[in-house]
Amino acid sequence: MTLRRLILRRSLEILVIFFLILSGLFFLFHLAPGDPVSRMVDPSMSPEDAELLVSQLGLDQPLWLRYLYYLKNFCTGDFGISFHYGRPVVEVIGERLPNTILLFTTSIILSALAGISWGKLVAWYKGKRVDTVVTITSLVCHTLFLPWIALLFIWVFAYKIGGFPLNGMISPELWSDPASGWFVKALDILHHMLLPLLTLSIIHVGEYLLIMRSSMLETLSEDYILTARAKGLSEKRIRNRHAGPNASLPVVTNVGLSLAFSINGGALTETVFTWPGIGRELIFAVSNNDYPLALASFLFISIVVLVANLVVDVLYAYLDPRIRY
Amino acid sequence: MTLLEVENLSIAYQTRGGVSLAVDAASFSLEKGKSLGIVGESGCGKTTIGMGLLRLLPENGIIQDGKVLFEGQDLLQISEDEMRTIRWKKISMIFQAAMNAWNPVQRVGEQIVEAIRIHYPDYSRDRAVKEVEDLYQLVDIPRNRLFNYPHEYSGGMKQRAIIAMALTCHPDLIIADEPTTALDVIVQDQIIQKIKEIQKELSIAVIFISHDIGMVAEVCHDIMVMYKGKIVEVGKREEVFVTPMHPYTKSLLSSYLTLDGVFDFEDKANETVCQPDTIIDSHICGYIQHCQEADSSCLREAPRWQEITPTHKALCRLCK
Numbered sequence: 001m002t003l004r005r006l007i008l009r010r011s012l013e014i015l016v017i018f019f020l021i022l023s024g025l026f027f028l029f030h031l032a033p034g035d036p037v038s039r040m041v042d043p044s045m046s047p048e049d050a051e052l053l054v055s056q057l058g059l060d061q062p063l064w065l066r067y068l069y070y071l072k073n074f075c076t077g078d079f080g081i082s083f084h085y086g087r088p089v090v091e092v093i094g095e096r097l098p099n100t101i102l103l104f105t106t107s108i109i110l111s112a113l114a115g116i117s118w119g120k121l122v123a124w125y126k127g128k129r130v131d132t133v134v135t136i137t138s139l140v141c142h143t144l145f146l147p148w149i150a151l152l153f154i155w156v157f158a159y160k161i162g163g164f165p166l167n168g169m170i171s172p173e174l175w176s177d178p179a180s181g182w183f184v185k186a187l188d189i190l191h192h193m194l195l196p197l198l199t200l201s202i203i204h205v206g207e208y209l210l211i212m213r214s215s216m217l218e219t220l221s222e223d224y225i226l227t228a229r230a231k232g233l234s235e236k237r238i239r240n241r242h243a244g245p246n247a248s249l250p251v252v253t254n255v256g257l258s259l260a261f262s263i264n265g266g267a268l269t270e271t272v273f274t275w276p277g278i279g280r281e282l283i284f285a286v287s288n289n290d291y292p293l294a295l296a297s298f299l300f301i302s303i304v305v306l307v308a309n310l311v312v313d314v315l316y317a318y319l320d321p322r323i324r325y
Numbered sequence: 326m327t328l329l330e331v332e333n334l335s336i337a338y339q340t341r342g343g344v345s346l347a348v349d350a351a352s353f354s355l356e357k358g359k360s361l362g363i364v365g366e367s368g369c370g371k372t373t374i375g376m377g378l379l380r381l382l383p384e385n386g387i388i389q390d391g392k393v394l395f396e397g398q399d400l401l402q403i404s405e406d407e408m409r410t411i412r413w414k415k416i417s418m419i420f421q422a423a424m425n426a427w428n429p430v431q432r433v434g435e436q437i438v439e440a441i442r443i444h445y446p447d448y449s450r451d452r453a454v455k456e457v458e459d460l461y462q463l464v465d466i467p468r469n470r471l472f473n474y475p476h477e478y479s480g481g482m483k484q485r486a487i488i489a490m491a492l493t494c495h496p497d498l499i500i501a502d503e504p505t506t507a508l509d510v511i512v513q514d515q516i517i518q519k520i521k522e523i524q525k526e527l528s529i530a531v532i533f534i535s536h537d538i539g540m541v542a543e544v545c546h547d548i549m550v551m552y553k554g555k556i557v558e559v560g561k562r563e564e565v566f567v568t569p570m571h572p573y574t575k576s577l578l579s580s581y582l583t584l585d586g587v588f589d590f591e592d593k594a595n596e597t598v599c600q601p602d603t604i605i606d607s608h609i610c611g612y613i614q615h616c617q618e619a620d621s622s623c624l625r626e627a628p629r630w631q632e633i634t635p636t637h638k639a640l641c642r643l644c645k
Binding site: 222223224226227228229230231232233234237242245246319320321322 | 379381409410411412413414417418420421422425426427428429430431436439440443444474476
């Protein structure tokens with residue numbers, strides 16, 4: 001009951017935040033340097049034709065009216081036509097976004113699970129050699145420069161050792177072959193996904209592990225751990241049932257926070273591995289002044305981040321009954 | 326019949342400044358179904374004794390020497406696995422800070438049921454729940470609160486629930502470590518009465534650890550006074566409370582509010598809290614600096630146990 005109320009409340013908040021983002025983006029794009037018309041208008045065009053084009057695009061209207069049109073178009077799901085692709089923006093995004101979500105959710109879930117379970121163990125063996133080695137390694141992983149590690153992986157695993165594709169998400173010849181079933185196709189995607197996944201996870205797992213380790217150490221000094229010991233519980237049960245769940249709360253918070261930040265890392269990873277995701281599309285759209293595509297990319301990324309945050313909030317409330325209000 | 330016999334128990338803490346002795350050769354015994362109060366100021370080692378009995382000392386705590394004979398078995402010699410079967414089933418605890426003694430993200434009832442089912446794996450969940458419900462009745466908590474979260478309980482309820490949990494496995498001994506700290510006076514009284522009642526009814530032995538000698542005198546058959554890691558006086562409740570022999574016990578008793586409400590500030594000011602890291606010189610009396618009765622012979626000779634009655638003795642050269 002209370003959980004449902006929390007979801008409802010958070011959803012309303014998210015709607016408000018999204019409206020602010022929607023409006024903010026419009027004005028930011030209005031302020032952005034570079035003129036969309038100059039890109040489309042050919043220098044050989046007559047001034048009359050240029051003016052016609054401007055009025056066709058609606059750019060001669062006052063700002064407030066354009067803003068209202070913008071809101072109306074958003075509500076009807078009309079994001080315009082991409083300058084570059086000449087196709088509706090929604091189509092382009094509809095192709096790219098699932099790829100990004102696939103890569104991201106997998107890497108976040110994997111690195112959070114790995115960080116939590118390893119951090120838990122390492123904290124348990126605090127001061128032992130395994131703790132020292134893992135903690136230092138995590139620190140190094142956490143501070144690694146993402147494009148560098150991405151390039152390194154490509155060089156080592158795809159080029160030197162081989163066995164991994166250099167780029168892309170699918171092997172076209174395999175997909176055009178009618179004989180290959182869905183399982184072969186899924187394996188193909190996984191094969192392509194492994195290196196970018198590893199890159200993203202390596203960066204995050206170190207962070208989550210360090211948070212989990214320190215949180216676990218703090219939890220282990222709590223009185224209820226002493227209670228658990230006095231109750232005669234085994235060390236394993238204390239670690240997994242009493243200390244672990246409590247200690248993982250800060251990691252969950254951090255997953256929520258790092259989601260927004262991981263978008264840039266994601267864009268870089270996608271670019272280096274030419275993963276056909278929305279981050280790469282965004283970089284492309286911005287550098288090519290493809291305004292409708294860039295705007296829509298921003299919007300959809302923010303929707304993903306907002307929804308992911310909602311999920312994290314609900315998960316947190318599920319894990320910690322104290323914050324269900 | 327003797328339930329617990331502690332002989333020469335010495336516990337030290339490994340600190341950066343060296344090893345500091347927290348409990349110095351403590352010996353005492355406890356009969357089945359009786360209650361013993363350990364009194365002393367903060368840092369005197371009373372909690373350390375309690376934790377030492379269950380082998381639950383912090384990582385830097387070392388049991389240096391001694392024997393803890395529980396039903397004839399030395400708890401310091403058995404393996405950790407064997408110790409786990411003793412914990413809670415034979416010796417349970419009521420904790421100092423009930424506020425934090427509950428895991429905040431698990432329902433209170435679950436945590437109590439867990440304690441039962443760890444020690445009685447063949448119990449069904451329903452049977453365990455039924456047992457906890459009966460215990461809740463005993464400690465006056467409504468049954469429908471059983472599966473609430475700890476933060477939905479009041480402070481007194483949490484403490485009573487801890488008492489209920491301490492009783493789950495029908496232990497022979499309960500160690501109650503400052504069970505009323507952080508509770509207001511009225512709730513304090515309720516809790517004390519409850520423990521007293523249960524102790525009598527179920528005839529469970531209780532070790533009561535407290536700095537409040539008045540409270541201990543209300544509940545316990547025997548009283549043991551500690552100072553700087555040493556037991557300085559042992560006796561029946563009336564003996565220690567009415568005819569204290571050790572100068573420290575005397576000043577401890579006089580520092581409490583009397584009926585006419587006069588607080589002896591001067592005496593209180595003489596009292597300095599003993600620092601846990603004070604290196605205890607076991608040759609001369611630890612209380613000598615604050616003792617009003619000490620004479621020059623106290624500086625030269627070690628204190629000796631003086632027997633006043635067969636049950637009452639004090640570690641002081643001067644009392645007779």
